[in-house]
Amino acid sequence: MTPLHEIADRFAAEAPAADYWTLRLVAEESDRLAVRQGVAEPSALSFGAGAMVTLVVDGGVGYGATSDLSPAGLRAAAEQARRHAALHARHGLFDARLYPRSALQADYRSETAEPWHALAIADKLALLHDACRALEIDARIVDSVAWLEYEHIEQWLVTSDGGRIAQTLERVAPGVAAVANAGSQTQRRRGGGFDECRQGGLERLHAARLVEDARRVAEEALALLAAPECPTGVMDLVLMPSQMILQIHESIGHPLELDRILGDERNYAGTSFVTPEMFGRYRYGSTLLNVTCDPTVSGELASGVADDEGTPAERVHLIRDGILERPLGGRLSQARAGRAGVACARASGWDRPPIDRMTNINLEPGDSALADLIAGVERGVLMDTNRSWSIDDSRNKFQFGCELGRLIEDGELGRLVRNPGYRGISAGFWRSLDGVGGPATREVRGVHNCGKGEPNQAVAVGHATPPCRFRGVQVFGGGE
């Protein structure tokens, strides 16, 4: 395939007549290997490339996306953009002159210590076989799977103002899962770094220690079968980073998205309980709550040098000492709302336009050790690894379920409990935060599939967080 920068140069040389244009070129390569119950699943390779042309012209803005990267294909995409810009000019929600312009020139490349191709396919499969075998420690393990995924994304954003931003992301994502069953009770446990997804190369696979972790995963799945149900009642809660990432994602990240506050998402992903007048004064959480949007963390999933509108990315506080400071809104949303935001206009691929998204939304460490968090609980539950999430369209009333719970009694970690869950209301929940793990307890994780937008888009989002303690939470277990 013709290199993306050459396609960009060719397009710029014959650029369509417009007040402003951008061309976003994306080439994606992925590979997926998996072994399930001792059998290698079909290896799945993917090679995709396409482009989105955006035009600001005659008082409107529109886009055209195509997998035809020839000059004729991009001209046709530009004509589609022009057609839709005309519709926007007649009926647009905002003045097209608000569309952000970029002259930024910048490059970004994921840091990788060991390239994906350094290990032969046969060796990768052998490792997955070993991990799968390590899961199968008992006849009650009814399903076992080990997987390894690779993603390489090269993106160029060029603009009529001379903007030229090249970003190359590499991600390697391993994982294992064991399913245990006895009668009508089934328990699933995952590990092997499945929610510790980061940018990088094969070093991510080595860090996951798949085979070593597989036995723990299987043992915990079996132990959960025999564990009592999580108790029901109002009690204290210690959330491990593997659950904190979803708590942050759903009840801080999403409600702070400026396009929700502006109403764009009301038909699908929803609105927000956060309103414009809250910024700068609203107490979102206790004074221990500090949240940043930080695309500068090395290796975190959404780290990069700029967003898809060409705005330079930088570390910004969203919540400081519990007070709400700033929304997650790219420059177009900022212009529409008349409010400062962050560089977070992102698209899931060449065939979707940028919208306000989370990048890396991190809860900053406090100063407690995990043992201190536990020691401060008279009666409560520690919950680990998200398995279920649900929240209302204003991102307020939430309910989460976790794979594993442990009772805490008189400051001591006790026995395992199964099907642990808790529910609450965002607006009050974060004010019950009274313990935050220190820097040594902070973990960099993320989610691969944050869904939003019309047309729908799924993107990868980073979350770094320590474990945290909350007081007086409604906790429950399983059963009808």
Next chain:
Amino acid sequence: MNQDDFFALADDLAAARRGNEQLFCWLDGEDSDFVRLNGNRVRQAGHVRRRALHLTLIDGERQVEGDGELAGSPAVDRDRSRELLARLRDRLPHVPADPFLHVSTDPSASDRAVGESGPPTEIAIETLLAAAEGLDLVGIWASGAIRQGLVSSYGHRHWHQSQSFHLDWSAYLERDKAVKASYAGLTWEPEQLTRTVAEQRAQLALIARPPRDLAPGRYRAYLAPAAVEELLGLLAWRGFDLKSHRTSQTPLLRLVRGERAFAPAITLTEEFGRGLMPGFTAEGFVTPASVPLIEAGRYAQCLVDARDGREYGVPVNAAGGAPESLAMAAGEIADEAILTRLDTGLYIGNLWYSNWSDPNDCRLTGMTRFACFWVADGEIVAPIPVMRFDDSLYHLLGERFEGLTQRREQRLAADTYGGRSTASALLPGLLVGGIDLTL
């Protein structure tokens, strides 16, 4: 890319096979207009032209799968697809024999085209904006052609094309008070759109009434078809696929084991023949017209894709494990009797963001959303604020089940992750003696 171009491309690839190689070529393409709306104005408008090629290269007991994007230009696509084939050929010797490799070796052919050219996007949008003048309307218009094709070296030649539109929107009164509607199909009838917007205005008047606050607890409830769709949409996640059943991961495990049952009126069927999905799978199997999943409250059959079929020795009856053309049998409640039968309780227009609380007991949670009302003595009294439910389908479709409506709604999926969905569901409304609200 039209049918002839795809078949020619696939034939060219088939000619490039070596030795005993076999090849399956799948095309997934769309030409879609997308127009986002907010405040009854255009928020974001554009067009997506996508042609994804999926290849499965087989040699003996080994197989490798690969995806690539096509340009739509025969010369370019010939090079791109041959390059993809070469990459798969490079990979093939490095993967082990696959004991669950399963493709149809029986040649078959089909050619189906549904729908007609809809209105130009500009006309559709202007019709909606005019009908909704004065409303705070937010949503999406999606329209255009969707094409799927399959050609294999065993002689499969299938083509499925649909031309459809989908307008999915909400009209907001304030904050989270809104009424949702959709108008989707194959034939554009602007009068129907205008009628739907007028009905929405009437519902907005109900939403404008002072809300009635609810305490957590159990309430009688009527769930409109859109709310039933949300419940069954979650059940589709591992509920019916054979692999989940054989590994005890299905949330219907206790139903399958005979420990629990749904009410005898509950019958669920995957109706391939009714839906907009292609009638063939990527492995060349032709899907049956229908598959009974739940019959008279009891587990009937699973959906079996090619791989699971080989592993467990069961005939293939689906492209995947999740229903995509689900139908629920109708009941006996006439539309005009819904509120009378409910008497006093909740009218739940939509549910949202469901997930499992405890799949072992088919217990799920989610939120009410959009038009939901408190009903007293058979009359709508007031809207309710969004509430969280947490309950088991063994209760809602079992001992607390009271009835289904005679009329069923055809629900076309508005999903566009990875492309415009062709999934649909045909569902009645559901009356239950109680649903547990928790927050």
